Amino acid sequence: MGELLLAVDIGNTDTVFGFYQLGREGDHRRAEDGLREHLRLATRVDRTVDEIYLLLRQFVDARDLPFADEIAGVIISSSAPGATQAMIELARRWLGIEPLILGRDLDLGLRILYDNPNEVGPDRLADAVGAHDLCAGPSIVVDLGTATTFDAVSAEGDYLGGAICPGVVVALDALVARAAALRKVEIAAPRSVIGKTTVESIQAGVLYGVRGQVSQIVAEMEEVIGRATVIGTGGLAELFAPFIPVITQVEPWLTLHGLRLTFERNRHLATRIHAGGGHNGA
Numbered sequence: 419m420g421e422l423l424l425a426v427d428i429g430n431t432d433t434v435f436g437f438y439q440l441g442r443e444g445d446h447r448r449a450e451d452g453l454r455e456h457l458r459l460a461t462r463v464d465r466t467v468d469e470i471y472l473l474l475r476q477f478v479d480a481r482d483l484p485f486a487d488e489i490a491g492v493i494i495s496s497s498a499p500g501a502t503q504a505m506i507e508l509a510r511r512w513l514g515i516e517p518l519i520l521g522r523d524l525d526l527g528l529r530i531l532y533d534n535p536n537e538v539g540p541d542r543l544a545d546a547v548g549a550h551d552l553c554a555g556p557s558i559v560v561d562l563g564t565a566t567t568f569d570a571v572s573a574e575g576d577y578l579g580g581a582i583c584p585g586v587v588v589a590l591d592a593l594v595a596r597a598a599a600l601r602k603v604e605i606a607a608p609r610s611v612i613g614k615t616t617v618e619s620i621q622a623g624v625l626y627g628v629r630g631q632v633s634q635i636v637a638e639m640e641e642v643i644g645r646a647t648v649i650g651t652g653g654l655a656e657l658f659a660p661f662i663p664v665i666t667q668v669e670p671w672l673t674l675h676g677l678r679l680t681f682e683r684n685r686h687l688a689t690r691i692h693a694g695g696g697h698n699g700a
Contacts, residue, residue, distance in 0.1 A: 421490035422454070422483070424513070425677035426505055427541060428496035430564040431587075432653060433461045433505075435474065436674035437483060440490055440682075449548055449675035455481050456671070463500035467507045474508075491688040492517035493681040495540040495673060497564075516689045518681060520544055525683045530577045538577070542569050544676030546577045549649050551679055552669070556646040558639055559672065560632055560665060563652035564588060568632075570639050570646070578643065581635055586628055586654055590620070605657065629662050636664045 425436040435457040457477045459470075477483075492509040494517050496502040502519075509517040520540040522530055526547050532538050541561070549557040550571050559569040562585070569580035584592070586605065594602045603617045611626050613619030636648055650658070650665040651672040659665045669675070681688070 422488055423678060423681055424489050424492045424509075425674045425681070426492065426494045426517075427544070427673045427677065428494065428498050428501050428505060429461060429541065430498050431461060433459050433498075433501065434674065435459075435477075436671065436677070437478075438674070438678045449552065449669040449671040451675075452678065453671055453674065455483055456674070461498050461501050463498065463504075465501075465504060467504050467511060470504060470508050471512045489513050489515065491515060491681055491685065493520060493677045494518070495520040495544045495677055497539050497541050510691060514690055516691050518684055518687060520677060520680055524680055524687075526680055527683055528571070528575050528577045532577070532579055539567075541673050542567055542580065543577070544673045544680065545569055545651060546571045546676070547679050548669070548672040548676035549647075550575050551675070552649070552667075552672075553647040556643045558636055558643075558646045558648045560636070560648060560650050560655075560662075561652040561673075562586065562628075562650065562654040562658055566628070566631070566652075568635050568639065570643055572643060581639075583631065583635075586624060586658075590624060593620075605654070607661065625658070625661055628658055632658075632662050633664050 421440045423438040423440050425438060427434045436453055437455045439452045439454055492515050494505055506517055509515045522535045526543060528546055545559040545561055546569050549559050555573045557571045561567045564585045566583040566585050567580060570578040572578055594600050603620050605624060606621055607625055608618040608621040611622050613622045640646055647667060648665050650668045655668050656670060659668045
């Protein structure tokens with residue numbers, strides 16, 4: 419089967435593990451190309467290294483994936499610093515690998531034109547790397563997760579910057595917490611923009627509010643960078659994208675794709691170390 423890469427995207431809400439098949443040359447038409455399996459866990463800073471390993475091991479055994487010695491490398495993107503160290507220790511102790519940590523010190527294949535490049539979240543950098551690979555011209559990534567982020571990438575591979583808004587679930591939770599007469603509702607399409615019940619009114623506000631927000635920010639960005647491919651990603655992308663016409667492409671695994679590409683560009687930095695604690699390869 420060849421060697422595998424374990425790409426780990428640690429978000430504020432979820433942590434996603436992606437197992438990519440390495441050694442496949444050629445253009446990537448979609449972000450999931452080469453992605454053999456994936457696992458999503460809730461991000462919890464109180465999980466120990468051993469707990470994470472056991473959950474991951476149960477998953478790879480159930481999917482009949484190779485593990486340990488067959489993992490050629492690990493690359494991590496983290497937006498939750500409190501959970502990062504456990505993932506690093508997992509790679510070192512159980513896989514015998516010194517992981518690569520995504521950041522501007524790695525070769526990303528992009529120029530970062532932020533005033534302070536260190537302020538750009540690693541997930542946003544990974545999204546930009548993935549978008550530049552998939553798009554021939556300028557691109558805008560709309561990541562619908564804990565936050566709703568917009569990232570603009572030029573055709574030449576310049577990360578131009580972006581915008582950050584409160585995420586849908588965060589905003590809805592805040593609304594319910596601060597308004598005694600309202601309750602949390604399922605995020606779904608209402609019958610009309612004019613809700614006939616409180617539930618439908620909230621749903622209308624969420625759906626059409628996000629659509630208006632995304633459409634307006636994308637339009638303003640295109641005034642600056644020109645017509646762009648707009649890629650939707652993040653945990654809520656598949657739910658909202660059908661209602662947001664400006665999103666022309668949905669790539670749920672864009673962040674993992676960017677991690678895979680970054681690993682390939684920096685593979686010479688990957689090192690195998692002696693693993694402590696003992697493990698048995700599958």
